[in-house]
Amino acid sequence: MRPAAVAGMFYPGDPGSLSEELDELLGAVGNFGPRLGFPKALIVPHAGYVYSGPTAAHAYDALAAARGIVQRVVLLGPAHRVPVRGLALPTAEAFATPLGGVALDRDALRALQGLPQVVASDPAHALEHSLEVQLPFLQKALGSFTLVPIAVGTASVAEVAAVLELLWGGRETLIVISTDLSHYHSYGEARRIDAATLVKIAGFATDIDHEEACGATPLNGFLAVASRRGLGIRLLHACNSGDTAGDRLRVVGYSAFALHEREEVSHEDAGAELLGIARASIESTLLGTCLPETGRFDWLRRAGATFVTLTRDGELRGCIGSLEAVRPLGADVAANAVAAAFRDPRFAGMTREEWPRCRSEVSLLSTPKRLRFDDEDELLARISAGEDGLIVEAEGRRGTFLPQVWQSLPDKPLFLRELLRKAGLPAEMRLAACRLWRYRVTKWSE
Numbered sequence: 001m002r003p004a005a006v007a008g009m010f011y012p013g014d015p016g017s018l019s020e021e022l023d024e025l026l027g028a029v030g031n032f033g034p035r036l037g038f039p040k041a042l043i044v045p046h047a048g049y050v051y052s053g054p055t056a057a058h059a060y061d062a063l064a065a066a067r068g069i070v071q072r073v074v075l076l077g078p079a080h081r082v083p084v085r086g087l088a089l090p091t092a093e094a095f096a097t098p099l100g101g102v103a104l105d106r107d108a109l110r111a112l113q114g115l116p117q118v119v120a121s122d123p124a125h126a127l128e129h130s131l132e133v134q135l136p137f138l139q140k141a142l143g144s145f146t147l148v149p150i151a152v153g154t155a156s157v158a159e160v161a162a163v164l165e166l167l168w169g170g171r172e173t174l175i176v177i178s179t180d181l182s183h184y185h186s187y188g189e190a191r192r193i194d195a196a197t198l199v200k201i202a203g204f205a206t207d208i209d210h211e212e213a214c215g216a217t218p219l220n221g222f223l224a225v226a227s228r229r230g231l232g233i234r235l236l237h238a239c240n241s242g243d244t245a246g247d248r249l250r251v252v253g254y255s256a257f258a259l260h261e262r263e264e265v266s267h268e269d270a271g272a273e274l275l276g277i278a279r280a281s282i283e284s285t286l287l288g289t290c291l292p293e294t295g296r297f298d299w300l301r302r303a304g305a306t307f308v309t310l311t312r313d314g315e316l317r318g319c320i321g322s323l324e325a326v327r328p329l330g331a332d333v334a335a336n337a338v339a340a341a342f343r344d345p346r347f348a349g350m351t352r353e354e355w356p357r358c359r360s361e362v363s364l365l366s367t368p369k370r371l372r373f374d375d376e377d378e379l380l381a382r383i384s385a386g387e388d389g390l391i392v393e394a395e396g397r398r399g400t401f402l403p404q405v406w407q408s409l410p411d412k413p414l415f416l417r418e419l420l421r422k423a424g425l426p427a428e429m430r431l432a433a434c435r436l437w438r439y440r441v442t443k444w445s446e
Contacts, residue, residue, distance in 0.1 A: 001101060002092040002122075006129045010048040011136060015098045021049060022140045025057040027369040033440045034366040036270055036299050038066035040231060040261045041175035043201065043219065044137075045254035046077060046130040050245040052180065052254040056137060058237035059256035063141040063174075064367045067325075068303050070174045072105055073138055074148045074167045076160070076218035077130030077178030084153025087163055088121035089113075095132070095147060099139045105146040108167055115166075117159040124151040130178045130215065138176070145174075152218040157206050160221020168225070171298065177222045179215025181253030187242040194238065194253040201257060202233055231259040264299050271444030273300070274362045277330055278308050278337035279446075282360075285338055286352055294330030304329030307402060307441075308336040309361040310350075317358055318344040323368060323391060323400060323439075333362055361445040363402055365389065368437035376431050380412050389441060390416075392423050394434040399423025403441055 007013035012021055042059040045052035063070070079088060089109050094101040112118045125131070131149045138145065148167060152160065164175065182193040197212040204227035206220040213219055226233070238255040242248035265273075280292035295301045306329065307321025318340035322332055337360070341350040350358070368391055373379040383390070391400045399422040401415065409415040417427040425434070 002090055002095045002125060004096050004098065004132060005127045006132055007098050010129055010133050011053075013098055018098050018136055019140070021053070022136060023370060024372070025049065025053045026061050026140070027372070028054060029057050029061040029369075034364040034442050035062070035065045036364075037260065037264060038063050038069070039174070039258040041177065041222070041226065041259040043177045043179065043222075043255065043257040043259075044134060045180045045256070046133050046178045046215075047180060047241065047252060047254065049133070051241045051252065052244070054244060055237045055239055055254040055256045056134075059258060060137040060141045062236065062258045065302055065304075066174065067142055069171055070142055070145060071172040072108070072146050072148065072169065073142070073174045073176055074108075074150070074164070075131050075134060075176045075178065076150045076152055076164075076215075076222065077128070077134075078215040078217060079124045079128060079151040079153045080130060080214075081127050082121065082124040084119065084121060084124050084151060086117040086119050086153060086155055087112075087160065088119050088124035088151040088153060090122055090125040090149060091120055092122070092125070095135060095149065097132070097135045097139065099136055102135055102139065102145070102147045105148050108148045111166060112163060115162060117155055118163065121151070124153070125149065134176055134178055142174075150218075152215070155217055155221070157220045157224050160218055161224045164222060164225045168229075175222065177215065177218050179213045179219050181213050181240070181255055182211065183214065183252050184250040187240065187248035187251050190240050190242070190251045190253050194240065194255070197253075198235060198238060198255060201255070202235060204233070226259055229261070231261060233257055233259045265297065267442070270299070271362070273297070274306075274330075274333050274364075275360055275444055275446060277333045278360045278362055281334040281337040282341045282350065282355070285342065286350060286355055292334060294334050295328060300330035301328045303327065304332055305365040306332050306336055307363040307365070308333060308340045309363065309402075309404070310340050310358050311361070312354055312358045317354075318347050318350070319402075320344055321363070321365075323365065325367070329364075359446045361443055363404075363441040363443040366440045368439040371436040371438055373436075374432075379416075379431055379436070383412055383438070385410060385412055385415070387440060388438040390419055391437040391439070392416075392419050392425070392434050393436075394423070394425055394429065397424045399425075404443070
């Protein structure tokens with residue numbers, strides 16, 4: 001076991017504090033709509049969380065749909081402390097963090113040993129923070145996975161690219177490139193340098209130097225492969241330490257990019273498939289027709305949280321859903337559709353006679369994020385009317401309103417009072433005594 005070397009310095013060493021800090025960093029990411037897919041690769045910074053954590057969180061937040069699919073992470077970062085000729089592998093069986101151990105993919109490591117640019121070097125890994133600081137984020141985002149950690153020293157673009165090509169894999173493999181941007185310039189100068197570097201990264205340049213990015217060597221090799229394979233690239237966030245926790249005299253730059261392979265399904269096709277599953281599931285119970293195939297596409301087999309809403313002649317006829325992604329997306333829609341039609345306690349079970357007058361709506365939920373606030377005024381300021389779905393929990397009771405409810409309850413205080421009432425809590429209950437989460441939805445209607 002390679003022990004955690006920078007826990008308590010770059011990030012909290014206590015498991016509870018670390019988990020809470022990760023939740024806060026991920027919860028602060030503003031663009032958190034639901035996703036059908038997830039990136040093939042990420043470019044992330046590696047400073048202490050107080051400095052680069054908010055930027056890194058934008059990258060790891062993009063992995064919401066990857067949990068249960070990604071089984072292996074190939075992680076490359078620069079060797080800061082020990083000179084290395086080539087790409088260094090550890091001999092350890094696992095890497096430790098305060099959140100637990102991460103097993104190494106020994107088969108993958110053995111497959112690399114025949115390459116002349118690959119060496120074994122435990123000293124290169126012993127104190128290397130560029131790899132370690134990524135692991136708690138990955139554990140929080142993915143749960144269980146195996147790791148291929150590579151500390152990159154002096155190597156050519158082709159040497160790094162050859163390693164990545166060998167490990168590229170399919171949907172089960174995530175590539176993570178760990179690099180900061182410029183180091184120790186004034187705030188204004190750093191912004192100028194980093195802006196040019198961001199353009200180079202977005203253009204798949206392979207001549208980035210170490211004054212522009214400390215992880216230039218693994219970054220250049222990766223960008224060469226990503227360009228050959230036709231990946232799309234998107235900048236998620238960029239800042240420097242002067243924007244977070246440092247002074248502005250000598251700053252370090254940070255960026256987060258997500259790179260995607262070709263989209264598997266369009267928004268329109270996804271909606272048609274999910275609405276078809278919902279209606280076919282209800283009709284299988286109501287009319288005795290065949291059960292729908294809920295896993296015929298890979299994206300339908302990924303965990304997803306959905307609500308199915310039924311209306312009859314424009315009026316609500318049933319609405320049941322899931323707040324957490326615990327079963328495959330297709331199966332979740334099928335189960336919630338049947339529950340909305342036959343088990344919503346507010347309505348009698350659906351009949352054959354009324355079914356032709358009913359319409360379906362499927363909502364795909366993002367991962368709920370905790371809303372932290374000191375008083376009701378702060379809570380009201382943080383809520384986005386018309387966009388946020390809310391979950392309230394207190395005294396063992398829980399309730400939610402989808403964002404669609406804002407159409408009938410556009411006033412924020414009234415929305416919250418009615419949400420408390422729905423959860424079985426007194427409408428006058430102090431919100432500071434409750435826990436709240438928010439989420440967004442993508443919805444499809446007939």
